[in-house]
Amino acid sequence: MESVVLSVGIDIGTSTTQLILSRLTIQNKASFFSVPNIVIAKKEMIYQSDIIFTPLSQGYQIDYAAIARFVGQQYMLAGVSKQSIGVGAIMITGETARKENADRVVQTLSQDAGDFVVTTAGPDLEGILAAKGSGAGKVSLERKVPIINLDIGGGTTNLAALDGDQVLDTACFDIGGRLIKVDPMTLQISYIAPKIQQLIHQLNLNLFEGTILRSTEPLNPILDVFVQVLENSIGIGERTRFFDLLVTNHCFTRRDTDRIRSISFSGGVADCMMQSENRQPFVYGDIGLLLGKRLRHSKIYRYKQVVTPQETIRATVVGAGSYSITVSGSTIAYTPDALPVRNVPMIKLTIEPMNGNALGLADQIKSGLEIFRTHGELTNVALYIVGLKSPSFNQLQHCAREIVSGAHALLDQNLPLIVITEEDIAKALGHSLFYNLPQNYSYICIDRINANHGDYIDIGTPVPHTTVLPVSVKTLLFSN
Amino acid sequence: MEKETHQSSQVLSDISEINLREQLLVPNSHHLDGYMKMKSFTPARLGLWRCGPRYKTQSILRFRADHAAAQDSVFSYVDPDLIKAMQFIAIQTRCRSKDEYLTRPDLGRRFSTEYAEKIKKHITHPPKIQLVVGDGLSSAAIVANIKDVIPSIKQGLNHYGLDCTQHIFVKYCRVGVMDQIGEMTDADVVCMLIGERPGLATAQSMSAYIAYRPTMGMPEMRRTVVSNIHAQGIPPVEAGAYISELLYKMLRYKKSGLDLKAVENTD
Structure with missing residues (x-):
């Protein structure tokens, strides 16, 4: 049993848009004598597009036609048809996510770009996908050490702390290479981002849009703050008073991230860090090179172990293309008519080890569902159940009955019942649900999914020649 | 510490x-x-x-x-009370003791006519699916898992519109017994749940050997195997659900073992 699936990753960022294609090989890793264990065994990037400027029309709208043209062109150049794209993800990041037609653009594009292309957004997810796409996740997995990746782009720095496959924490700061733009010819400052204007004001600096920089020196206090905040963010040094100003949504929430020793950099500025220090500092029309140089000499290199990434400027798009899709467990149960499922929120329900019969689960589900009721109507919600570690048959029956009784509100509206578990139990649980549900009722029961309360999930139709479903879990865990 | x-x-x-x-x-x-x-x-x-x-x-x-x-x-035996509670049809191979069972695998693969009569008395029509439970090399595995696996298989079969009743228990059991049972009962599919040779990690691991219309002397490649069924391995209820799907597929394709894999891959 082996299946090859083409995956697309599209990153529509503040300043640039890019696309990659990767080939995912899905294989049964178990021996002939065991229950199948189907996993994504190989991920190979087979095509990367040029990096284009994100096309905008009238400044406040994304030019959908131009993006669609770009995607079509890239498919042609890569020699693939839209029909051959099995899975993928579209990521809309930074400023672009706030354009008034952003939602519509990604929704339409996800329908147009391939079979099961999901939409993703949010600084936390961006950091996670960049960390995975840069190769930091692989390093962590291979060396069995936790790692923090700092994806330093034009507008923001997205941090993600990973331990192998597991996401420990995320953070985001308004630190980036294009927060100040400088004309490389005239050396005149053409743009200063609002937050940086505040910073300049607080630092009492004499810098404005229009100032001509005769040397790079006037920028030093700003760069110092940037570097210091980034050092602080991973636990180096006393927190500067500007730390809170530069936080986008939140810094790391776990204290022990300070102890993580392995650090990697990705994003455009990571690219700048590796370039010769003798280049004209404003050759890119921004402060990316200067920031890169500063970071190269920062305390991060002295106190931490810096790992060289595989991908820098493409980390996010590679993350979207290769790491946003996983597969479910191999022994699962569902009715085909319930698929695919897009953007369904999950509520997490924990069955404590002492409560084998899952008493109270129905009530937990009922109250969990109420949060999602608007104007008396429910939209579908997936029930994510953890703690079903090798239950007895009777315990499983209790659990299935609790679920069906708790999900009454969903059943009333004839919404497919979606149950997701962490432990390998979905086929048995699915059969029990089937037994307890009304006849011919649509349901999905899949396992081996790691998720958190409030995450969103997409579930696709089966990967050809396998028994698994492609799944994308979109975490919003760390946002407020 | x-x-x-x-x-x-x-x-x-x-x-x-x-x-x-x-x-x-x-x-x-x-x-x-x-x-x-x-x-x-x-x-x-x-x-x-x-x-x-x-x-x-x-x-x-x-x-x-x-x-x-x-x-x-x-060296221990499956508790007779469990065999009774599960309403198994209890039979025994030609082995007369654990020592003989261990030293004479050939005797563990066949049973005498006396037990053939007992089976015939209970199972009068050729079943679609015949479940057989064998102590094998670990009675502990049967005691630990059987009460969860069998109902899970039955619930799974219900999902496919199938069922199985009248399970046979074999004392001093080796896998090959299922072939003789298959020939005798004329069952379409025989599924044997048997205790695996215990190791130091667990003594409770069970396997399922399943074959479409098994016959004595048939090649081993006709058996489909699900191993490592125990609480720390494949959870018994999940294994039961998976086995039910295998049984359904074997009835549908009229094949098992490597032949079944082959049709699945081309399907």
């Missing part, structure tokens, strides 16, 4: 109650988290530490306890 001192301060009635994956005997390890993480990936006995060139007493005792459990599971 706070945990260890805690343990030594009270009486431990059974040393095998300690979860080896959570116990590290290395004192003052440099990288406790890393060590524990490594241990979580394997049932192997890592981090036992030593006294001079030898194991510590605790490690030796545990090793002997686990070895004894493995031996016990081979």
Whole structure:
């Protein structure tokens, strides 16, 4: 049993848009004598597009036609048809996510770009996908050490702390290479981002849009703050008073991230860090090179172990293309008519080890569902159940009955019942649900999914020649 | 090692109650988290530490306890009350003792006419699916898993509009018995649940051997196997659900073992 699936990753960022294609090989890793264990065994990037400027029309709208043209062109150049794209993800990041037609653009594009292309957004997810796409996740997995990746782009720095496959924490700061733009010819400052204007004001600096920089020196206090905040963010040094100003949504929430020793950099500025220090500092029309140089000499290199990434400027798009899709467990149960499922929120329900019969689960589900009721109507919600570690048959029956009784509100509206578990139990649980549900009722029961309360999930139709479903879990865990 | 001192301060009635994956005997390890993480990936006995060139007493005792459990599971019998409670049709192979069972595998693959009559009396029509439970090399595996596996198989079969009734229990059982049962009952599919040879990691592991219309002397490649069924491996209820799907597929394709794999791959 082996299946090859083409995956697309599209990153529509503040300043640039890019696309990659990767080939995912899905294989049964178990021996002939065991229950199948189907996993994504190989991920190979087979095509990367040029990096284009994100096309905008009238400044406040994304030019959908131009993006669609770009995607079509890239498919042609890569020699693939839209029909051959099995899975993928579209990521809309930074400023672009706030354009008034952003939602519509990604929704339409996800329908147009391939079979099961999901939409993703949010600084936390961006950091996670960049960390995975840069190769930091692989390093962590291979060396069995936790790692923090700092994806330093034009507008923001997205941090993600990973331990192998597991996401420990995320953070985001308004630190980036294009927060100040400088004309490389005239050396005149053409743009200063609002937050940086505040910073300049607080630092009492004499810098404005229009100032001509005769040397790079006037920028030093700003760069110092940037570097210091980034050092602080991973636990180096006393927190500067500007730390809170530069936080986008939140810094790391776990204290022990300070102890993580392995650090990697990705994003455009990571690219700048590796370039010769003798280049004209404003050759890119921004402060990316200067920031890169500063970071190269920062305390991060002295106190931490810096790992060289595989991908820098493409980390996010590679993350979207290769790491946003996983597969479910191999022994699962569902009715085909319930698929695919897009953007369904999950509520997490924990069955404590002492409560084998899952008493109270129905009530937990009922109250969990109420949060999602608007104007008396429910939209579908997936029930994510953890703690079903090798239950007895009777315990499983209790659990299935609790679920069906708790999900009454969903059943009333004839919404497919979606149950997701962490432990390998979905086929048995699915059969029990089937037994307890009304006849011919649509349901999905899949396992081996790691998720958190409030995450969103997409579930696709089966990967050809396998028994698994492609799944994308979109975490919003760390946002407020 | 706070945990260890805690343990030594009270009486431990059974040393095998300690979860080896959570116990590290290395004192003052440099990288406790890393060590524990490594241990979580394997049932192997890592981090036992030593006294001079030898194991510590605790490690030796545990090793002997686990070895004894493995031996016990081979030499013990499935409780007759369980066999009765599950309403199995109980038969026995040509072996007359555990010693004979261990030394004469050939006798463990056949049963005498006396038991053939007993089966015929209970199973009068050729069943679609015949379940057979065998003690095999671990009675403990049957005791631990059978009450969860069989109802799960039945619930799964219900999902496919199928059922099975009248299960046979075989004492001194080897896998080959299922072929004789298949020929005798004229069942379409025979599924044997049998105790696996125990190891030091677990004595409770069970396998399912399933074949479409098995016949005596048929090639082994016609059997589909699901192994490693126990609480720490494939959970028994999940294994039961998976087995029910295999049974359904075998009836649909009229094939098992490698032949079934082949049609599945082309399907």
